[in-house]
Amino acid sequence: MTNNNERNARPIKLGRISYANSWPVFHHFDPADIPYAMELHSDLPATLNRKLRSGDIDMAAISSYAYGVSSDSYYVLPNLSVSAFGKVQSILLFLKSPLEQAINGKIALTTTSATSVNLLKIIMEKFYGGKPTYEDAEPALEQMLENADAALLIGDHAIRASWTNHGYRVLDLGEVWNVWTGHWMTFALWAVHKDTAHRYPEAVHSIYEGLLRSKAKSYSDMGPIVAKATNQIGGDSGYWERYFACLRHDFGPVQQAGLRLYFRYAKELGLMENEPSLLELPGLPVTDTLTNRR
Numbered sequence: 001m002t003n004n005n006e007r008n009a010r011p012i013k014l015g016r017i018s019y020a021n022s023w024p025v026f027h028h029f030d031p032a033d034i035p036y037a038m039e040l041h042s043d044l045p046a047t048l049n050r051k052l053r054s055g056d057i058d059m060a061a062i063s064s065y066a067y068g069v070s071s072d073s074y075y076v077l078p079n080l081s082v083s084a085f086g087k088v089q090s091i092l093l094f095l096k097s098p099l100e101q102a103i104n105g106k107i108a109l110t111t112t113s114a115t116s117v118n119l120l121k122i123i124m125e126k127f128y129g130g131k132p133t134y135e136d137a138e139p140a141l142e143q144m145l146e147n148a149d150a151a152l153l154i155g156d157h158a159i160r161a162s163w164t165n166h167g168y169r170v171l172d173l174g175e176v177w178n179v180w181t182g183h184w185m186t187f188a189l190w191a192v193h194k195d196t197a198h199r200y201p202e203a204v205h206s207i208y209e210g211l212l213r214s215k216a217k218s219y220s221d222m223g224p225i226v227a228k229a230t231n232q233i234g235g236d237s238g239y240w241e242r243y244f245a246c247l248r249h250d251f252g253p254v255q256q257a258g259l260r261l262y263f264r265y266a267k268e269l270g271l272m273e274n275e276p277s278l279l280e281l282p283g284l285p286v287t288d289t290l291t292n293r294r
């Protein structure tokens with residue numbers, strides 16, 4: 001979708017995670033409301049991570065891990081994230097073998113994730129003291145478990161799999177992280193290329209404000225998003241009300257503290273070279289960055 005009112009030299013490309021977890025930020029966002037040329041690109045998180053990294057898109061919701069490994073090139077859009085304090089219901093490890101065996105066995109990892117595959121490594125190796133082998137796999141539970149002791153799925157793939165009559169024990173990684181650390185976990189952040197932010201500050205700010213307005217509208221009434229989820233994915237409205245109630249889309253001090261700890265552990269385990277800074281998009285009115293902070 002391209003907006004015709006081109007005041008910037010080229011359209012700003014914004015990446016939207018296709019999973020339901022980010023709908024509360026994107027649902028009411030309409031490029032037609034933005035007085036700058038822009039395009040919206042919907043994709044799975046790992047694809048958005050790659051496209052932002054390569055410069056195919058300018059700004060996007062991406063895996064917080066992907067932000068961490070490229071933080072030198074990006075600004076964080078303040079007060080936007082996909083976070084949970086405990087259970088998240090869509091970052092799930094399905095165990096075919098007992099946990100004691102899986103921690104030194106073989107684990108299949110969905111190719112759609114970056115944050116959660118590294119969170120799983122932190123949990124398996126730092127918390128549980130294991131050393132499994134990992135293999136990347138398309139997100140299809142039964143195929144993943146043909147040759148593995150456990151399988152990690154995220155997003156709508158995890159939700160759909162959790163509804164099947166699978167009979168496996170399931171670990172919710174948001175819950176495991178919270179039990180071991182007492183912290184929030186932030187799975188996704190909104191990032192913008194520093195270069196784009198410097199070249200087109202008004203357009204970037206305008207898109208950012210559109211995202212904040214969309215989030216505020218969603219939080220005032222989750223009804224339309226719950227209805228969209230039941231129609232497009234399935235399940236009943238009670239399920240989705242509980243699902244969205246477990247998620248937070250703010251990125252205040254408590255979420256940042258949890259993410260910094262995740263980055264520290266990732267660095268300790270050699271999953272990340274440096275502990276990244278969380279540098280926010282500059283030049284915003286103070287009220288924007290402080291609204292809804294918690």
Ligand SMILES: C=C(O[C@@H]1C=C(C(=O)O)C=C[C@H]1O)C(=O)O
Nearest residue numbers: 045063090113114115116155187
């Ligand atoms: C809560 C979720 O957050 C996400 C997890 C991600 C990851 O593991 O890299 C990336 C974006 C989000 O989709 C989820 O996928 O269910």
